[in-house]
Amino acid sequence: MRYSRLFIPTLKEAPSDAEAVSHKLMVRGGFVRQLAAGLYIYLPLGQRVMDKINTIIREEMNAIGAQEVTMPVLHPAEIWQQTGRWETIGDEMFRLKDRGGRDMCLGMTHEEIMTWLAAHDLRSYRDLPQMWYQLQTKLRDEARPKSGVLRTREFVMKDSYSFDRDDEGLDRSYQLHLEAYKIIYARCGLNFHLVQSDTGMMGGSMAHEFMAPSPAGEDVVALCGSCGYAANVELALSVPKAPAVPDWTYxxxxxxxxxxxxxxxxxxxxxxxxxxxxxxxxxxxxxxxxxxxxxxxxxxxxxxxxxxxxxxxxxxxxxxxxxxxxxxxxxxxxxxxxxxxxxxxxxxxxxxxxxxxxxxxxxxxxxxxxxxxxDIHMAEAGDACAECGKPLRTERVIEIGNIFKLGTKYSVALKATFLDEDGSEKPIIMGSYGIGPARVAAAAIEQGHDENGMIWPAAIAPFQVLVIPVNVKDAASMDRAEEIYAALEEKGFEVLLDDRDERAGVKFKDADLIGIPWRVVIGEKGLKEGVVELKERRTGSVEKVPVAEAVDRVVRKLVIEA
RNA sequence: CGGGGCGUGGCGCAGCCCGGUAGCGCGUCUGCUUUGGGAGCAGAAAGUCGGAGGUUCAAAUCCUCUCGCCCCGACCA
Structure with missing residues (x-):
């Protein structure tokens, strides 16, 4: 793509009301714009990042045999009434009436609808197991949207649901998701913890969360460096240091x-x-x-x-x-x-x-x-691990995904049953598994940035290489840049050519800000020596390479990363 | 929902206390110069001060109401 034709409205100053680093940089870098509280527009660069994350998610979900479906965003009230959540959820659910006066709501999660589908079309143990997922917009009337795209009222979520005939099957589906999620986050270049979590309003028996360390996070996890115990402080067990018993009388x-x-x-x-x-x-x-x-x-x-x-x-x-x-x-x-x-x-x-x-x-x-x-105290750093007695540490994290064993809560309420081998009718055993792609993107920025801007992991960067002819009016520079650009595109890489007639400083500043992993700089001085510069965003290291070898060198770097 | 803060050209802000001509930086447009880390000079366009009501000869500024946004807390698949 040519920079001059892409819509990348970068800003010199961060919006005054942004607090989180990811929020400031996403706005400054021209990745998003805010329409209203908790409502964001994804601009071309932001869209590219989301597409990449979603592609990785789809690949890994498909790899474990999950199947993508598309669900309605608008739901009839009855189905939510059947599980009781029409009443229990309250103000967080957007509600409306259709022209006939029927109660409707906007989907904030899809257990009910997925279970409805299972109830209608899964009848025999021969139909099981199934894993269905969707990558769609959810709507929640959040009490307090905050931190840019980290907590919004409208957001895309990948959620999948598993349907099994027994607990062993659920264990397998759960484990498949757990492993797939690890691969997804690793591919996205994130540091993350897998922690035990509360089952909350989902109900169910077991739950884990995937947590990306970041000061912008809303959750805190307790971690034991010794035995590996890891849990959200909402449920983390810990043993506080006991004080010496004083010599007191009543x-x-x-x-x-x-x-x-x-x-x-x-x-x-x-x-x-x-x-x-x-x-x-x-x-x-x-x-x-x-x-x-x-x-x-x-x-x-x-x-x-x-x-x-x-x-x-x-x-x-x-x-x-x-x-x-x-x-x-x-x-x-x-x-x-x-x-x-x-x-x-x-x-x-x-x-x-x-x-x-x-x-x-x-x-x-x-x-x-x-x-x-x-145990009703909050686990704190320095408390002893309840498992092994070694000291715990705590870390602030962004919740980037979670997995729940739901059991039969929804299948019973919505009569999603199947006939087992022995001829008896049983409720389907369910699991539910979510990932917030926008949070993955935000976490990547929180974990990868410096004072000049973003530093994207290669796999989810909006482009893999940025080619910068320093002076577009210099024919030789522009020709070499076009050649390198074309050659890299030819090899299937995503290349951004900064063909703008801007001063070098402007181009370099924008390049740092939007954080594309590799940069090829073609300048008149270098060309006189027959070289171009290859610069890595993360380390800032610069390598001068002969013009003829430039493409191969870039390719090698990108292939190593992939 | 409780507490706090903020709404002034596209963006970031000053002016408000102590009413009287709406200002600065960035950006935008034109011209000349410049050209490897957000250029310089000259010129130009662009706001009626979130909205409504009130006080006053006169309101960005004072008063009342209201809407929006942010932060802390509560809440949160």
Whole structure:
């Protein structure tokens, strides 16, 4: 392609409202434009990147025997009502009515529709297993779109669904996807972690996420360098360092106007790990007292696994349910349900005295109060790995894919059953597997850039080579550039020829910004010596090669990378 | 949904506190010069200040309402 004919509106300045590196560079590089909150236009360069990622995904999905289908974006409400998600999902689903007044919605995921299809056309164990996927636009009315293309209201997703006759079959389909995903991300040039994850609103029994390390990520994972344990902190198990057990007897201490852990620790000159933090939440079954050590953070998703949906209590709710003002709650003597973090099983602590202005020293869990124990603290760097005891580290990540074992949740609700060999009717066992191609692109930029712009992995770069004649008015330069361009295209590479009548500086700056892996620079000075320059974007290394050898050298570089 | 910030030529911003001629940089267009890391000079086009209402002789500036966008949190296949 010729640069002069491509629409690549690069910008010198980043948009002021962009925060994430990938967001700034995608806008500056002329890859995307924002139409409204969470709605993006993909310009030619962005489109090329997405096409490449999608091609890799399709190749690997096809390779494991998955078959591509196209699903409606507009769905009738009834099918979502049958699985109950019409009610449970809430505001995140775009809803509308057709002219006949029928409730409809825009597809935010496709379990229901895929299962509907399976229910209609998969009847016998002979039809199984099946794996179907789609690469289509999803719509979600996100509460807070953010970080460029990382969280949008409209986005393309590859999602596939597996249909098996038994759990062993599901294991196989799951494993096939897991391995395919590893290959996809590796081909896209990403660093990533495979971690255990929460099953969330999907339901189901097992789930993993593929996570690309980046400061722009919204998730945090806990990783053990020793045994390989890796999990989203939403469910990561960890053992916080235990404090030395102090030599205390049970006694009240006056702590006037000291409410927060921070205030009380300073007032009593103690470390926060000697405190019990008492947090009141309102669950569907009423108030629950959650207890974590003072240096720990309550993880609400972990807690939700034990008590279901809940929210923090208001100040007046605390007072009315426990009779104690906020800041002086202790776990002793309450009738409400009480969940204590496992790290509180041993030791002596300071806790609220259930009396304004007082705390109690020497509280012993199990003796002075009897809670249910559960892991409800957030895993933190430095905690011991629950598997092997070695220290965990944590990392901020972008979720680039996930895989779920769904089981029969959808097949039962939508009556997707088959007749097994023994003549009995059974629900199909399902799995669901997603990849967000835009997040893959954003993660690639987050992981590959410098102060001058993007550095694309070769496999998903919008072009593989950029040919730059420094001065297009110099006939010799332009002729050589055209020859090299034509020869590389002839060999099947994707080549961008910067034929613009611009100053060298402008071309070089744009070249760095859009991050094409290899650059061939043809200048008058070089040609006098019979050479052109071959520059690698990633390392910045420059090699002078004889004009006649230029094409072969580039080809060799590209082939090595592929 | 709670908290915070911001809407001024295409882009990035100043002006607003203390009402009175709308300004700067980049980009765009024309001409000349320049030509290996976002050129120089000269000239030009382009905004009615997110929108509505109000106060005032006079509103980008003050007041009220409203819409949009961003950030933090809540939420999130």
């Amino acid at each position: 006694e009240e201490v006056a702590t006037p106007e000291k409410r927060t852990i921070d205030e009380v620790t300073r007032f009593l000159k103690l470390t926060p790990d000697l405190f019990i933090k008492s947090i009141v939440v309102m669950s569907e079954a009423g108030p629950v007292l959650a207890l974590v050590r003072g240096d720990q953070t309550l993880h609400e998703k972990k807690l939700a696994r034990f008590i279901g949906p809940h929210r923090p209590a208001q100040k007046d709710e605390v007072k009315s349910s426990l009779g104690v003002p906020v800041g002086f709650i202790g776990p002793m003597g309450h009738k409400v349900r009480m969940i204590a973090d496992v790290s509180l099983k041993e030791g002596l602590y300071v806790a609220g005295a259930n009396k304004e202005g007082y705390h109690v020293k020497g509280v012993r869990p199990g003796e002075h109060f009897k809670p249910e124990y559960a």
